[in-house]
Amino acid sequence: MSDEAVVPCVIIGGGVMGLSAACAIQERRAADHLSPAVLMEQHQVVEHKLGSSHGPSRITRTAYTDPVFAKLMKRSHQLWHHLAASTDVPLFSECGGLMIGQKDAPAMTSVIQALKETQAPFEILQPAECNRRFPGVELTESYIAVVDNTAGVLFADRIISTLKARFVAFGGTLCCDRRVVSLDVQSDDRIVITSQDGNPHGMTQTKSTEPSFAPATFTTVASRVVLAVGAWLPSLLAQAPIISSQFVKAMRNLQVEMSLDVQEVTVSYWKIKPEFQDAYSLNKGFPVFIDMDAAPGLVYGLPEQDKPGYMKLCLHRGPSIAADGRSFTPAEEIWTQFAPYVDKLFPGLDVKTPPFTETCMYTMTKDEHFLIDRHPQHRNLIIAGGFSGHGFKLSPVVGEMLAQLALDAPLAYDMAPFSFEHHWKVSSL
Ligand SMILES: Cc1cc2nc3c(=O)[nH]c(=O)nc-3n(C[C@H](O)[C@H](O)[C@H](O)COP(=O)(O)OP(=O)(O)OC[C@H]3O[C@@H](n4cnc5c(N)ncnc54)[C@H](O)[C@@H]3O)c2cc1C
Structure with a gap:
């Protein structure tokens, strides 16, 4: 034909x-x-x-360590509003973003610099203040937190x-x-x-x-x-x-x-303890979350919304694969490395219950x-x-x-x- x-x-x-x-x-x-x-x-x-x-959600933010991307986000957010105006279905939630890292981490300095340069609205929170505002997160004294008020959840599907x-x-x-x-x-x-x-x-x-x-x-x-x-x-x-x-x-x-490396990344959904049932909810103001220099690598999370009773967390890397050769099985490190990290930082997540997992692909440069x-x-x-x-x-x-x-x-x-x-x-x- x-x-x-x-x-x-x-x-x-x-x-x-x-x-x-x-x-x-x-x-x-x-x-x-x-x-x-x-x-x-x-x-x-x-x-x-x-x-x-695919999937219900993605993070949007201006808080980038690389100013090339931070600068493009202003236009991107304008275009998201333009697209949203074309439909009655909500396409995103501007819930803000909580970016954390060690006080002396170069990534945090770069993020603050990029937010200043792009004139994006943001706040710096000390650990005690952050823990008070977001009881689902427990930062020790060595951390600093930045709230990016341009950040939010994009409803991907x-x-x-x-x-x-x-x-x-x-x-x-x-x-x-x-x-x-x-x-x-x-x-x-x-x-x-x-x-x-x-x-x-x-x-x-x-x-x-x-x-x-x-x-x-x-x-x-x-x-x-x-x-x-x-x-x-x-x-x-x-x-x-x-x-x-x-x-x-x-x-x-x-x-x-x-320079192109396809990776199979594991997305994990962790059960929220009953006593923290509102602590991670999008509707109750929990923001998107990124740990810029976590020990297991960059970690990000989205407020409870996709799966009621669960919070979504993801490690920003995975094993190399070919696009047609996925295993669809979660990375072993979810249990060995990631669970202890989650336990330490998120007191309201139950790490004894194995998380729901699914995999997705990154194409890294x-x-x-x-x-x-x-x-x-x-x-x-x-x-x-x-x-x-x-x-x-x-x-x-x-x-x-x-x-x-x-x-x-x-x-x-x-x-x-x-x-x-x-x-x-x-x-x-
Ligand atoms: C778990 C996960 C979480 C993420 N979180 C975020 C986030 O929070 N914020 C953010 O900004 N980004 C995030 N990303 C990244 C973002 O989702 C991707 O960068 C983006 O979706 C890539 O889109 P794409 O169109 O390039 O690829 P794809 O969505 O894979 O589209 C490529 C399409 O091409 C088709 N195709 C392939 N070969 C052929 C062929 N020969 N003929 C015809 N069709 C073909 C495929 O079927 C596919 O539909 C995340 C990604 C993953 C996997």
Whole structure:
């Protein structure tokens, strides 16, 4: 089967980044009465839980140690408000964020500096004051706390549904269950995309099964392609048949694949003790939480809301995997390292009861900067990846960046920190 017409822009990947780009691109094209953009997703957008964007909640905040991201958050928060105004469903809660760390930790100094520079509203709390205000947390004297008043919870699943509906409402074409199996960049205005129907990697969190039917193959010719395939980017780059060999060679030369590390991260939900039943509740004002320099590594948490009676905590790292090779089993360190940490800091969480766990994927770069750039040899192929476990809150900005690149519009952002050039430099250090 072959589609003869040249599609102006195809976005590959229906996670939060692909959807945000698709909405920004299609909104502009619809306003100019131009033919629709197409979004291809290997599973069902919204329903599938095999990527990095699913689940009820994500943290948003300005409190970053890296000023590059803190500065972008102002625009991102404006765009979240813009998106929220388009629907009756609440998309976020501005509950604030509690950032903690040791008093002498460089991360805390950087966070305070970034908040000052961006003029974001924040407060500094000494341990006793923090413990009084948030009885679910117990800080010893060595800590300092910063409350970022711009922080909050993003309701991720609702956001994905809203973006999908918005793309379709703007006239975009959504192709679900379409796995792109090859890209052939033939010129600066022509990319041949081969995709297959069906769902060869399974929709459930069980062992992958091969489909018992031969999948239909489709050929689509596009002027522009935005590749936003999340954790599948490294394997796409590594497998020569998936993408033209010239492209793979160029990528290898840039050493980009070396700086992308897919990790399987464990999310854990800890039972709240009855005597602390209101202490962690979103509705009662418990904020999002980040320990910037915890002994087990950066730790973050979200107030009780997703699972009543439980608080969600996550260690910001996990074992390296391939996107199609997940174990779906929690990391052992949840019990060995994480439980003692939780016990010490959260007096209201019951660490004797094993937590509920689930896993998700991060695509890490060496310095946690995103990769958002045109392919160095092919201007019409735009690549987005390496969102390093903190991309969701910035997805509206990433969508704008990708739309500007795809539509050849003037760039409103400094793209240098996200360029191939940047990642090449960092990975060669
Ligand atoms: C547990 C966890 C907690 C997080 N917490 C936060 C947080 O609090 N705050 C924050 O800002 N960020 C957070 N993040 C990070 C954020 O969720 C990710 O950065 C973001 O979701 C990445 O989106 P994506 O679109 O790049 O990837 P994905 O959501 O994985 O989307 C990629 C899509 O591409 C599709 N695809 C892949 N290959 C193909 C192909 N060949 N053909 C067609 N489609 C294809 C996939 O099926 C997938 O749907 C968290 C991530 C995790 C895992």
